[in-house]
Amino acid sequence: MGLKHKLKLVLRETYARVLYHTGLCALVDRVMPRRLVILAGHCVTAHSNAALAKDMRIEASKLERILAHLGRRHELTTVAEGWASLQSDGRHSLVALSMDDGYKDNRTHLLPLLQRLGAPATIYLESAPLEERALNWSHLFFWLLDRLGAERFVERFVAECRDEHTNALYRELTASGRATSYHLKRVLKYEAPAAERTRAIRALFLAEGGDERALCDALYMTWDDARALRDAGIELGGHTVHHEILARLDEHGQRAEVAGSRAALVRQAGDRAASFAYPFGRRWDWDARSKEAARLAGFTCATTTHAGVNVRGSDPYELKRLMIDEDARLHVLATEACGGFELLRRFGLDLSE
Ligand SMILES: [Zn+2]
Structure with a gap:
C-alpha cells in the first residue's frame, strides 16, 4: 500500500x-x-x-x-x-x-x-x-477455489485453459505469491477472453463433480x-x-x-x-x-x-x-x-x- x-x-x-x-x-x-x-x-x-x-x-x-x-x-x-x-x-x-x-x-x-x-x-x-x-462463471470459480485452494485451482485451470495470455498471468500471480481470490478473479474478469474462460471454468467444475443446479438452488x-x-x-x-x-x-x-x-x-x-x-x-x-x-x-x-x-x-x-x-x-x-x-x-x- x-x-x-x-x-x-x-x-x-x-x-x-x-x-x-x-x-x-x-x-x-x-x-x-x-x-x-x-x-x-x-x-x-x-x-x-x-x-x-x-x-x-x-x-x-x-x-x-x-x-x-x-x-x-x-x-x-x-x-x-x-x-x-x-x-x-x-x-x-x-x-x-x-x-x-x-x-x-x-x-x-x-x-x-x-x-x-x-x-x-x-x-x-x-x-x-x-x-x-443457471449460474454465471464467477460462482463456479468461487466453488472451485473453495474446494481446491488457490494453488491447486491455478494448476488445474492452467492445464484446462487454452488462452496463453491468461495462463501466463496466472503463473505470474502464483510465482509472486499473489494468487488470492481477488487477483485470480480479476484476471478472469478483465484479461481472459470471455468464451474460453467460461468454457474452462465450466469444464473444471464438472470434472470436480460440481452440480450447477444444486449450487444455484443453494445460492x-x-x-x-x-x-x-x-x-x-x-x-x-x-x-x-x-x-x-x-x-x-x-x-x-x-x-x-x-x-x-x-x-x-x-x-x-x-x-x-x-x-x-x-x-x-x-x-x-x-x-x-x-x-x-x-x-x-x-x-x-x-x-x-x-x-x-x-x-x-x-x-x-x-x-x-x-x-x-x-x-x-x-x-x-x-x-x-x-x-x-x-x-x-x-x-x-x-x-x-
Ligand atoms: Zn452483481
Missing part, C-alpha cells in the same frame, strides 16, 4: 471518528443539501454462501446495527422511491439499502432483519439464475422468493440477465441484457422494476450505451459501485453507492450519510475511495 493511500485511510478514519463521536454529524447533516445515500451489499453471512468472497458478505447483526443507527437520523427507503423523493422537498435525507444479484439468504436472513427494523430495501436480480437455474432465490419479498414491501430491480460486463458487449447485446432482466421482473413478479444496477458497477464496466439501454428499457434510475452520495441534479443513471461488507464501519457510513465526506469533496478532498 502506498504512503499516499495509507495517509488517506488515516485521515478518513480520524475525520469520521471525530464527526461521529462529537455529534458534529448532526450539524453537517443540517447544512449540507438533502441527499440519497445508497448502501450496496450482496448477501448476509449464511451457511449457503460461505464460499463467496468476503467482500460479498456482511454479518446480519452488523447490518442491523448500521441500519438502525442510520434510520434514527435519516429516512430509510428504496432506491427508486428515494430517487423520486429527492426530487420533491422533504426534511430528512434518505438512506436506501440495496443488495445485488438475488441471493437466497436475502429472503431467509435479510428479510426478517428488515421486518424487525421496519426498513425497506431494493434487491437487484440477475434474471438467468431465477429463470433457468439464489426463486421467483417465489422474489414475489414474497415484493409482497413484504421490498423493491425489486434489474441487474441484467447473465451478469456480463456491459461495456464489453455491443449495443444490441447490452440492450438485450438490460431489457431482458426488466422483462423477466415484470412478467414474473408484476413489478414496476424502476431501478437497475450495472453488474460490477465500476466506470469501466459500463458506458454511455449502458445508460441509454437502462433508460430505453424503462428503468428510471441506475446505480454504480462508485462511492458518494446523490443529490437532486445528480445523473439518475450514474447513482453512487457505498459498498458494505464484513469490513464496513459504522462511523464511516454515518459520516458519509450526514454529508461529511461530501463536504470535503467540495473542497477538492475525496477521502472515500
Whole structure:
C-alpha cells in the first residue's frame, strides 16, 4: 500500500471518528443539501454462501446495527422511491439499502432483519439464475477455489485453459505469491477472453463433480422468493440477465441484457422494476450505451459501485453507492450519510475511495 493511500485511510478514519463521536454529524447533516445515500451489499453471512468472497458478505447483526443507527437520523427507503423523493422537498435525507444479484439468504436472513427494523430495501436480480437455474462463471470459480485452494485451482485451470495470455498471468500471480481470490478473479474478469474462460471454468467444475443446479438452488432465490419479498414491501430491480460486463458487449447485446432482466421482473413478479444496477458497477464496466439501454428499457434510475452520495441534479443513471461488507464501519457510513465526506469533496478532498 502506498504512503499516499495509507495517509488517506488515516485521515478518513480520524475525520469520521471525530464527526461521529462529537455529534458534529448532526450539524453537517443540517447544512449540507438533502441527499440519497445508497448502501450496496450482496448477501448476509449464511451457511449457503460461505464460499463467496468476503467482500460479498456482511454479518446480519452488523447490518442491523448500521441500519438502525442510520434510520434514527435519516429516512430509510428504496432506491427508486428515494430517487423520486429527492426530487420533491422533504426534511430528512434518505438512506436506501440495496443488495445485488438475488441471493437466497436475502429472503431467509435479510428479510426478517428488515421486518424487525421496519426498513425497506431494493434487491437487484440477475434474471438467468431465477429463470433457468443457471449460474454465471464467477460462482463456479468461487466453488472451485473453495474446494481446491488457490494453488491447486491455478494448476488445474492452467492445464484446462487454452488462452496463453491468461495462463501466463496466472503463473505470474502464483510465482509472486499473489494468487488470492481477488487477483485470480480479476484476471478472469478483465484479461481472459470471455468464451474460453467460461468454457474452462465450466469444464473444471464438472470434472470436480460440481452440480450447477444444486449450487444455484443453494445460492439464489426463486421467483417465489422474489414475489414474497415484493409482497413484504421490498423493491425489486434489474441487474441484467447473465451478469456480463456491459461495456464489453455491443449495443444490441447490452440492450438485450438490460431489457431482458426488466422483462423477466415484470412478467414474473408484476413489478414496476424502476431501478437497475450495472453488474460490477465500476466506470469501466459500463458506458454511455449502458445508460441509454437502462433508460430505453424503462428503468428510471441506475446505480454504480462508485462511492458518494446523490443529490437532486445528480445523473439518475450514474447513482453512487457505498459498498458494505464484513469490513464496513459504522462511523464511516454515518459520516458519509450526514454529508461529511461530501463536504470535503467540495473542497477538492475525496477521502472515500
Ligand atoms: Zn452483481
